[in-house]
Amino acid sequence: MNTTDFSYCDERFADLQLLRYRVDGFEKLTLKQKKLVYFLSQAALYGRDILWDQNGKFNLKIRKTLEAVYTEYTGNRNDHDFQELTVYLKRIWFSNGIHHHYGCDKFPANFSETFLKEALLKINPEKLPLQAGQNAEDLWEEIAPVIFNPAIMPKRVNQADGEDLLLTSACNYYAEGITQKEAEEFYQKMKNRQQDPHPVMYGLNSQLVRKNGTICEEVWKINGMYGKAIEKIVFWLEKAVEVAENPKQQEVIQKLIEFYKTGDLRTFDEYSILWIQEQEGFIDFTNGFIETYGDPLGMKASWEGYVNLKDQAATERTQKLSENAQWFEDHSPVASQFKKENCQGVSAKVIEAAILGGDLYPASAIGINLPNSNWIRAEHGSKSVTIGNLTHAYNQAARGNGFKEEFVISHEVLELMEKYEDICDDLHTDLHECLGHGSGKLLPGVDPDSLKAYGATIEEARADLFGLYYLADDKLTELGLTPDENAYKAQYYGYLMNGLLTQLVRINPGKEIEEAHMRNRALISRWALEMGKEEQVIEIVCRNRKTYVQINNYPKLKEIFGKQLAEIQRIKSEGDLEAARILVERYGIKIDPSLHQEILARYKQLNLAPYKGFINPVYTPVVDDCNQITDIQISYGEAYDAQMLRYSKDYATL
């Protein structure tokens, strides 16, 4: 497929939009590197069924049954019931289970019970996931209530205070009937026994079960729970060891294999440390039990896997900033006593995702910072990545969807944004991550936690302002990072439009701004509006009953950001809680209800999907007569349902 055929946007249904991403670095790899990507990709795809089972114990059975109906159905595929069943199946594919991936609520089935029952009973029973001694009727009895009764397993992860979070959550990390109290006591005892300064992440890789009346762990490992899937993962990891880029990377993969064989969390910690230390390889990966959002107690990790390539050009960009960290520190508008004498930029790596698997598929994070173990992070650091090709796909998909056309004030500004926004957006993120968070210092004796609940917002504001201020600086043009002296204006406009207006689309009517990054954007934007009031630097204007942001003086706005940065840094350095409180409460939280209503209404008529996910590329090995791999080809054309059905067939393990 050539580049012009490539489309970033694919299917759209319910509240979901499927996108595609490109892996442009893949073609430039050596054969050995391509093999490494391919083997690690296989390992990333083979864990899929683990996640499905973790998300709920009926998920695999329901998926397999519905896939059988979807492929074998002989009736009219345009009928309402079949169409609704298709949407339902696509939604559960997307969520790796019967609950919404983000909201955690069970999906309603908008097709009739009789329709599904009749369709199911007509299928050749060999195509159905029947257990020994079970017939299609039995299968129906087992899964129908789970699909159709809203009272059964209503939420995957329940966080409501005061309820038993295990008994009310549908996730499968704790066997049925185990109470929150029992689980908490079990792990408290374990922690008390160990008293370890370097504690493992207790409970991370197991299901808690009751055996003969006693509670114990069923560990996820070879010859243990999920052993069949883990065997396949290990098979491909062993192939990857042979084509690793360097000895350290080889050691990393071997350690992971050892962990999968033993299930010993101490081995997992050793693996994590080796993984942080391996910085030379062009290819990197994550594979294992990583994030704990799916467990209401936050202990047990869902399975995820992905593979990535270093984005050389973008990484050079972040390196340029890091190398000049001291220059930026010395020239910032912050008072000299709050500046760092020895400033080292953090070298965050920009990467291209090559495959997404498990809990990162199809909905994926765009920035990842691992490992999660606190003591390992404190003593050995972490790896921070931004996934450039996914961000790019989001940006491309947003082109022409009408959002900017609706909210940007004029054609001129729109053109400015089309031209510069993507590059400036990336650059602002780089400045924020590589320099902003690392800049400045606390005065001696100031407690780093003194800003309390306002700390996170102030910290994000500090990093954002550092980026905003320098984005308009000649130094960036001099370093070859911004194309010209007008580029920053696109970012300034986009930032204020978001902070003053459009970020409100993510908040429900009647609610306030809660999330720290969102509070920070409101704080900076609304405060800037007020600071520039006299000289009308920024104006809120109303046209045809629609509210817009207008920026009249961009250089003055840079000065305002500079003044804000100086004050925010002072607050941070001195630990001035009262000043932090006043700023955040005044500018960062409240929402004007009538403005909110207007923004929500304008957003709604654009009919955009709030959640997005990705279809993976397909890697196909080319083999010679002796069955040796001579090349790996990448292609992008696979349809969403075809990919899901292929994964269900080729990577079926549980």
Ligand code: ZN
């Ligand atoms: Zn930040």
